[in-house]
Amino acid sequence: MGRIVDISEVLLEMGLSSSPTEEERAIISASIDRAEGAVRRFLDYDPVQATRTEYYPQGDYRNNTGRGVWDVAGSQAIFEQEATGSNNELYLRHIPIRSITSLGIDFDGRGDSNPSANYATKTEGSDYWANWEMQDDAGATVCRDGILRSFGIWPETPGSVKIVYIAGYNSDELHGNDTTIDATPIFNAVMNEAIRKAKTKLIGKKGQTGFASGPLVEESIGHYRYRASEMSGQQTFGGMFDLMPETKDDLQEFVNYGYRLAG
DSSP states (O other), X not given: OOOSSOHHHHHHHTTOSSSOOHHHXXXXXXXXHHHHHHHHHXXXXXXXXXXEEEEEOOXXXXXXXXXXXXXXXXXXXXXXXXXXXXXXXEXXXXXXXXXXXXXXXXXXXXXXXXXXXXXXXXXXXXXXXXXXXXXXXXXXXXXXXXXXXXXXXXXXXXXXXXXEEEESBOHHHHTTOOSSOOOHHHHHHHHHHHHHHHHTTBOSSOBTTBOOBSOOOEEEETTEEEEOTTOOHHHHTSGGGSSOHHHHHHHGGGOOHHHHHHO
């Protein structure tokens, strides 16, 4: 799993890049882990660009209607029975989609747990397609809604569709160095939450020897005032303090609502 924010970036933002102590590095590293985990949980996917192998549908909608599709096995036409038929849209979990490596269907594949699973390869453009709505800085196509559409219907038997695809945002997009795609709100959310979590473990005033360990008692910057002396370590790193409301607001545009509603 790739990192959204590096520890050196948080150390620099906190004024600790020159000579951080081992304890400070440990606290900040743990804060980044928890901040990234909180952001991923809120989005319900990992926004860092990577290759994903997933099986769909991921829910069970069996209603025993006895519907199915015709397929070919050697020289014979066979009727593959499935629980039911779905519509022609398949919502993938990770967005944005950058490319489809492979897609196959086996109505008895069971998410590759069936020893005899044999996912029949489908062809992009003739069997299915994504809504390639834009291009990134490199000229590669991007599908932001995460929807694959099929010529026909997608099966609803869980684990019958196997897909390998690349999705997510690259480092330039997360850091605001891309002129087409701006994913900096994700980076900023992790950065701000990591600093907030770290500061609750460190005294807010930086002295000659750096931040001292212990809970942040009070911090004031202009009209902003923050007091956290009554927070326990558990509250600092979880529960109701997982993400601040303003952080959730900043992340709303990146939530994959199509996948959530389809699931």
